[in-house]
Amino acid sequence: MSRLIKNLFALIPAFTYRRSHLAPPVQEPLLANNAADSTVILGAGIIGLSTAYSLSEMSKQTIYIVDPASKACVGASGQCEGAIGDFGVENELSPLNQLSYELYQQLAEQQSGKETFGYSGMDVHALSSHGFNSSDPHLPWPVQEPEDISNLPAWLKVPRGWVAGLIANQTHCARLDPPKFCRFLQKECESRGVRFLFNTTALSAATDASRRTLTGIKVLNKGSKKAMNIPCKNIVISAGSWSEKVFSTLFPSSRLRIPSTEQQPAQDWIRLKIKKPRRSEAGTKGSCQQIWLSADSEDLDIHMSSFLDGEFYAAGGFVDLSDIPDTPDKVTSPSHVTDIIEQNTREFLALGLGETVQAVGSGRALLPRLTTNLPIMAKAAWDDLFPSKTKLQEHSSPIAARPVGDDSDVAGGVFVSTGHYLDGFALGPASGKVVSELITGQSPSVDLSNFGFPKADEESGDSRDN
Structure with missing residues (x-):
């Protein structure tokens, strides 16, 4: 609810209130060795946690959450006011906001919300x-x-x-108590086998160009200074105000960009x-x-x-x-x-x-704000991520005969969920659900046509009031 979360945040800086509220779990060894069964989510705020939560309900694949901070939700997700509602939204975000409010209500009813995360x-x-x-x-x-x-x-x-x-x-x-809700989501994710890698940054993505697929991601633990490769077929970028930097680091030749203000x-x-x-x-x-x-x-x-x-x-x-x-x-x-x-x-x-x-x-x-004043919740087309690789294939592979942007044969891919600005916390559950639906090949519960990567002439829109 766009204006309801004005000053209520939703989603990424230093959290000084009770810094032990989300102690990092023991970081287990990486066990997955099959990229086809893994998704790596970059960002452990409300959007990343909600995506892992929803994806773990829809799929049995291995899920990793990678974050450079020492614990989850140290940013706006853990610092916001926690207000949610079904009023005050009259733009493209209205259906997403309505869905998110309903999901919050369902969770409160199913999980004793008042006692578990201060729902009222x-x-x-x-x-x-x-x-x-x-x-x-x-x-x-x-x-x-x-x-x-x-x-x-x-x-x-x-x-x-x-x-x-x-x-x-x-x-x-x-309203909910954001630290308590983030702690609830993290524990739920852990109980479903989601693996957390804190103090860790993403370095590069590995691909199989002939099959037009991701095969893994290389990350670096800042404490041990050790790099590791995580096999995966999906990468979700949900790093708030840092999403543009993460995206350009992993895909420097991409024609796409995340237009942060x-x-x-x-x-x-x-x-x-x-x-x-x-x-x-x-x-x-x-x-x-x-x-x-x-x-x-x-x-x-x-x-x-x-x-x-x-x-x-x-x-x-x-x-x-x-x-x-x-x-x-x-x-x-x-x-x-x-x-x-x-x-x-x-x-x-x-x-x-x-x-x-x-x-x-x-x-x-x-607060992660884009020049379009709308979030991006979309899958990046392979040809836009790797235009140089696509160009090479035009001379060596019949795969290149497909129309540019046709990813019908691409298993997995790169998904972006960022730019929620004032609404990160309010839209968290719904954003996690629809992105998980994209990952698993389902039709999104909400029309996402307004939340794709912007064209060059769309990067200065003003769809939401300040």
Whole structure:
């Protein structure tokens, strides 16, 4: 839900909140020796984990997840607010968002979502110092109806003269605790035999040009400095803001490209805890609550929300980064920025007698944005990946008689799932499902015609609002 996840992220930097939340599993020896039975997923964020989860349901093949960080979901996937819903999307992403919301609901029902990963309905409110209008730049969606201050959560301190409005109720909106959900996905994947290789980067892809197939991928463990070859017939690139770099490293001669914006957007956030036992539920109705602030002061550009465990999340505005670190766990938030967010958040928390606020986490979430403002979820055509090899075959093999881009006889291939920008977490389950369907040769549950590799004249579109 494109605008719902504005400031709610979805998907890749340093995660400082409880850094032990996703401890890396023991890295087992590589056992697969049959490329026809293996898929390597590059990126251990919500998109990569969701792809492995769905693919392990659809196929018995061996699955690897490779990531340069020391654990899964150290980026935006583990740092986002975890808001999901079925409203606020009116563009090409709407069917995908609806599917993802349904998949989240199914998982919550099947896996005791409240206890397992903090699943709860969530009400979305607006609080304004000057009233509401449909073009308020501080609000991601318009207010649906005025709201009495008494309907707001008990933890919120409302300044005198401010007014409230309801944006969405928990019939259409929910939230999860992202670290807990990522941990759940990782454990589920491990239980199905998915192998994780952390502190590991991809170096090159091996192919059989005569058969137009992948045969493996060479990776390097940064700790041991040892390279290894993983036999595989499929490679999935789901590395968030690093996807363009990974793709060009593996396929330097490709005619395709992942058109990342020159500057990648990021958002700073904090997580707070009240230092004293208080309400057993975070909201006035036993659910989570989200508050968007609309103030005359540009310095008060934050929104905040509650978790079921009584903790609070707050995020500020966006910053654009020209240079990004080599790996997601090296992205950090300047302390003076999170200090401002924390100070502003404290002003709106209604503390009881003897209660104090403690910061338990902070960070900067880097959001993978493409120039088209839409994600790519597609299989790369062999002729576009290896135009030079295709050219050689024109003089030596009858295979070249096929139309360019016809991969009807190609087993496996290269799949890309990236550029989800504000919606990575919200669209994770659906993205994993449809890409897994592509890998296994099934018809995607959602029409993916809008999410292919862009043509040169399509790389500056603007399909989603900022």
